[in-house]
Amino acid sequence: MKIVIAPDSFKDSLSAQAVATAIASGLAEVWPNAELIECPMADGGEGTIEAVLAACNGQLLSAEVCGPLNNAVQAHWGWLPESRTAIIEMAMASGLQLLSLEQRNACITTTYGTGQLIAAALDAGAQRVILAIGGSATNDAGTGMLSALGARFLDRDDQPLAPGGLALAQLARVDLSGFDPRLADVRFEIAADVDNPLCGLNGASHIFGPQKGASPEQVLALDAALGHFADLSVQAVGQDLRDSPGSGAAGGMGFAAKAYLAASFRAGVEVVADLTGLEQALAQADLVITGEGRFDAQTLRGKTPFGVARVAARHQVPVIVLAGTLGDGYERLYEHGISAAFALASGPMSLDQACRNAAALLHDRARDLARVWSLARG
16 A cells, blocks of 8 residues: 655744655554555645755755845755755745734835845755745835845936835836846746736735735735836836736745746746655645645645645546635635545544644544544445
């Protein structure tokens, strides 16, 4: 019997690798002779680097870069030397995780540190850069990132703009004369599941600005500023991509990556699946077990169990989910390749207790799942 274990991390509790290991230990208790393949996953957000490096024996590198408020932060990035591929999580340098609730300010936060990580990858000789853009604290349309790579954003007095999205309202000219020439030889891929445009009611500022600290008035000002940047970008790059699906991802980082780096977009879980070899692992598999901390209708928006189910469907392999909790609408996933889903808790417990005991709970639920599966198969 061959079983592929392909979970995401359980936020604030276990890494994807730790989740996979706990599930495998429970299955092995019932199926000691089964072929258990651990394939930790991620959806392009937090944990992407860890999942890929665990599967590919890559290197974890670090660099001191500017955080979202221009403070120094130590950020990690992944390196696969054989394929000269860099994996960069935007959240490491420009993420909400780096700010307290009081520090969130969508008007002035910058993606400059993400650009510094890209520059570090160029210095290492990267030929391919995968940019996972979940969890950003920024709404600067990626201009900070582009600045770190040599672009200049100037006002009508030919002075550099202040960091942040709001300052883009004063933009008069985009100067690419100092743009790093190495960028032309690098293939950029954005791992994201957001298809919002840059501007408008479904754009970056309106949809994501409030969670990054923007007031209703600031949302309107930011939306106008990003629209102005898009206008001048047409002159700079010769095309208007503001309405391209994904341009509004990560506060407009998607727009900058598409327009200035010729980046392609793919669902984050599909990018990770390719890198970790999930497709190959599923060949002749009998069962896939995936999971995440909270499994609900939001999982349909490109989260790991949904992505794993799509890959498994191509091989006609059933998929079972083990989740910390089952939320509203989780049963909708039964129409998208999920055969069954189970929550971990065996009785009343607090969230803190569940997080602290997640490994043991995963072991027990996987063991019980294996016993029921064996019974059903006769």
